[in-house]
Structures are given as C-alpha cells and as structure tokens.
Amino acid sequence: MNARDIEQKVDMTYIQNVLMELIKIESINPPKDGGEKKAAEFLAGRLQELEIDAEVHEVADGRANAVGIISGSNTGPTLVLNGHLDVVGANPEDWDNPPFDPVIRNRRIYGRGAADMKSGIASMIGAAKLIKEADIPLKGRVLLSFVCDEESKNLGTLDFLDRYPDADYAIIGEPTSLHLVTAHRGVARFRIGVGGKAGHAGEPENAVNAVCLMNGIISALQEYQQIINKRKHKMLPSPTCSITGIKGGQTDNVIPDRCEITIDRRLIPGEDIEQVENELKEIIQGKGGMEKDGYTMERYIFVGPGELKPNRPFFSTIKDIYARYFDVQNVEPQGFRATCEQSLFIDKGIDTAVFGPGSIGQAHQANEYVEIDELRKAAGFYYYSVLSLLAGKGN
Known part of the structure; x- marks a missing residue:
C-alpha cells in the first residue's frame, strides 16, 4: 500500500471539520473559561463517535486531557x-479575520492553532478514522494523547x-x-533580581x-551569549x-x-539544567560583579532538550517508514528549532519522533494558517506508521 492509495482514502471533509470546530474552542494558555477542558471533551466525543474508547482526564480546574485507546492484541x-x-x-x-x-482561503485554513498544533491533532483523528474503517488487527495498541498546558x-x-x-x-x-x-532544543527561564537602596533622584550619592x-x-549575560554561541549541534541552532x-x-523621581x-x-542536547545554572551563577558573580548573596535567581520553567539517538532501533525504523511513505532516499532527520515535549517522553524511555503538518514559522503569529494538502499527507503518514509498527503492513 503506497501513499497515494492511502491518501485517496483520507476523509478530508472530516479532518477539516474537526480542525475548524477545534479552532473555534478558545483553549488559550494561560487558561481562560475552561477552554482546554472543552477541547478535550470535544475530541473525546469525536473519538467515541468512531467507536474508540476515550476518556477525559481533568488535570487542573478547567484543564484536561483527552485520551483515546485503539486496542489490539497484548503481544505488541x-x-x-x-x-x-x-x-x-x-x-x-492584528488578524484579517477573527x-x-x-476561514478557508487559497487552500489554507486560517485561525489560532491552525498550525500549532490543532492541525496535527485533526490529522491524527483522521488517521484513527482510517484505522477503524480498515478493521486491520493490530499487534499492540495506539494511544491518542491530546494534552493541555504544553505552552507553559x-x-x-x-x-x-x-x-x-x-x-x-x-x-x-x-x-x-x-x-x-x-x-529539539530545551528551554529554561529565570527571574534574576537585585536590590539597592531607594533615594531621591536628585541625590543619587545617597x-x-x-x-x-x-x-x-x-x-555579563551578553558576553555569556557569545560563549555559548560557539557550541554546536548537527541538527539544531x-x-x-x-x-x-x-x-x-x-x-521617575526615586532611585x-x-x-x-x-x-x-x-539548551541543545548535551547540556543540562545543573550545568546551565552553574554557568549563570559563575558569570553573574564573575563578570557581573555580584556577591553570592547580592542577587536572586529563580528558575520558573524548564523543559530539557531532546534527541532520539541514532543508535536507538526506532531511529532507523521511523526513518525507513518515512522514506517508504514519501518515496525518498537518504532521509536526513531535522531538528526542531523550538521546544516541544519530546524530551519528556524520552526521559520515560519512550522513543519519540516529531512530525506534523504546518510550519513552525506560523506558530504564535497573526493570520496563522495550515496548508490543507499537508493535513492529508500527515493523516496518511500517521496511518502508515501505525500499520508499519503494529500490523506489519507498511511494505
């Protein structure tokens, strides 16, 4: 079964409908009006309509995940x-349309989340629909995991x-x-504070x-940027x-x-949070001229960098699946310039790749869009990956 055969079976009307209905749900982060829970409930409902076991797991007030399970045998x-x-x-x-x-215009769907990443979710549900319609026995199971709070x-x-x-x-x-x-690169965010002594702006000497x-x-931090800019990774900035x-x-009149x-x-793979924190302290206390107790530093966000190592069997497997589906040779995996949750899965021993429709250049932008043709190809690839990994039918 080749890509063309699969993509002819993809229900694009269904995928577009799921995506547009999902965009209408304002699942904003920081949370607003329980939008993430509403989105989870909507998706769980669509999965249940496909006769897929699905649940909503509330993570916090108004925030929830939707999880669907397509079960096969217990041997895979x-x-x-x-x-x-x-x-x-x-x-x-800032937008041409709310x-x-x-809206659909020029074979694109425009709306917040169209690229990042409700299009990927819609394509996955389209793939799930194909799996159910094909009724192919699976050796193992598929977990459809649609989660809240990735952006924070x-x-x-x-x-x-x-x-x-x-x-x-x-x-x-x-x-x-x-x-x-x-x-992908990781991210750590810090608040750094210093204290002084207030006084009249006209008497700064006091x-x-x-x-x-x-x-x-x-x-000092600008010098630090020049130092770390020399560190390289073959796929990443x-x-x-x-x-x-x-x-x-x-x-304006008080010091x-x-x-x-x-x-x-x-961060790039090979760096870790302990190293980063030690480097920041060293540069602040050195070039920055601060005493150890003369400043505060608080880390409030951290997601580590991630990499599926070439020596992992899944690295070769997913490359082969990609090469067969898209009929290309010498596949060279790329790096994701932004941060994502690959590292969280890899830290749990789950070999993880990243693939989806839409451009990261559209993420967080006004007039965000996804190309409709990419939705079809993504759904086909997800379906083909399931067949290859769980049904032995990817050849």
Whole structure:
C-alpha cells in the first residue's frame, strides 16, 4: 500500500471539520473559561463517535486531557500519537479575520492553532478514522494523547505519562512542515533580581541604584551569549541566552531599590539544567560583579532538550517508514528549532519522533494558517506508521 492509495482514502471533509470546530474552542494558555477542558471533551466525543474508547482526564480546574485507546492484541508495542490542545492568545486587531472563527482561503485554513498544533491533532483523528474503517488487527495498541498546558508547564503530558508510563514509541504532531524531526532544543527561564537602596533622584550619592547594578549582570549575560554561541549541534541552532524582560523603579523621581530581569536560555542536547545554572551563577558573580548573596535567581520553567539517538532501533525504523511513505532516499532527520515535549517522553524511555503538518514559522503569529494538502499527507503518514509498527503492513 503506497501513499497515494492511502491518501485517496483520507476523509478530508472530516479532518477539516474537526480542525475548524477545534479552532473555534478558545483553549488559550494561560487558561481562560475552561477552554482546554472543552477541547478535550470535544475530541473525546469525536473519538467515541468512531467507536474508540476515550476518556477525559481533568488535570487542573478547567484543564484536561483527552485520551483515546485503539486496542489490539497484548503481544505488541504501544504507539502514542500526541498533540497539545492549548494555544497562545491572539489580538483580533492584528488578524484579517477573527482568530477563533476559522476561514478557508487559497487552500489554507486560517485561525489560532491552525498550525500549532490543532492541525496535527485533526490529522491524527483522521488517521484513527482510517484505522477503524480498515478493521486491520493490530499487534499492540495506539494511544491518542491530546494534552493541555504544553505552552507553559507541561501539566498535561506529565499527567499522561503518569497514567500511561509503559508506551514504547511516540510521534508528536508539532508543525514540522512534514519533515521528520528527531531532536529539539530545551528551554529554561529565570527571574534574576537585585536590590539597592531607594533615594531621591536628585541625590543619587545617597542611594544605591538597582538598575545600575543590573546593568552589570546584563553586560555579563551578553558576553555569556557569545560563549555559548560557539557550541554546536548537527541538527539544531546553537544555545542562546536572551533577556526578555526588565522591571525596575516605582516613579521617575526615586532611585530604584529593586530591579528584575527575565531570561530565556535555550539548551541543545548535551547540556543540562545543573550545568546551565552553574554557568549563570559563575558569570553573574564573575563578570557581573555580584556577591553570592547580592542577587536572586529563580528558575520558573524548564523543559530539557531532546534527541532520539541514532543508535536507538526506532531511529532507523521511523526513518525507513518515512522514506517508504514519501518515496525518498537518504532521509536526513531535522531538528526542531523550538521546544516541544519530546524530551519528556524520552526521559520515560519512550522513543519519540516529531512530525506534523504546518510550519513552525506560523506558530504564535497573526493570520496563522495550515496548508490543507499537508493535513492529508500527515493523516496518511500517521496511518502508515501505525500499520508499519503494529500490523506489519507498511511494505
């Protein structure tokens, strides 16, 4: 069975309908009006209509995952098809059409989450529909994992992995423009604060300006960026350390006694959080000129970098599946420039690749869209992966 045969069977009307209905649900993160739970309930309902066992697992108030299970025999592996329900917010004034009122134009679907990543979810459900219609016995099972809170603290995937720790493989449907991805950068975000002594702006000699103290740290961090920029990975951009926010001062005639910055530190495989924190402390206390107890540093977000190593059997397997489906030779997996949840699965011993419709360049942008043709190809690939891994019918 080749890609053309499979894609002719893909129900594009169904997939487009699922995607557009899903976009209408404002599953914004930070959460608003229980949008993520509404999205989970909607998807669980669609899975149940396909006679797939599906449940909604509430993770926090108004926040939930939808999990569907397509069961086969107990003698084979478990494959997870994973996507996230949450989207970033959208300012309607920046959009040509309301962001949560999707439109089709020029063979594209526009709306918040169209690329990141409700299109991947819709294609996975389209693949699930094909699996049920084909009625092919599976040696193993498929877990459809649609989770909340990917855009922040990963509460949804952490809950899913606690409930289903024994999966063997996973494919995450992040927008990769239909490229096969096997590595991604991680992210750590910190708040760094310094204290000074307030005083009258006309008598700075009687005060200690916290903003000026922070200036030394900022300059040190800029030097640090030049250092880590020399670190390389064959698939990914170099690590980065970006200052993303600054707060200081209360009014314009008072020397500020407090200043805080936020920084975003992107990690490549081979770096870890202990190393990063030690480097930041060293640069702040060295080039930044701060005493050990003269500043505060709080890490408030961390997702490690991920990589499916070439020596893992699934690396060769998913490359072969991709090569056969798309009829290409010498497949070279790519890196995902953004952060995703691959590392959370790999940390649990679940070999994980990333593949999905849409471009990461559309993520978080006004007038976000996905190419409709990519939905068909993605659904076909997910279906073909299931057949190859669980039914021995990919050849």
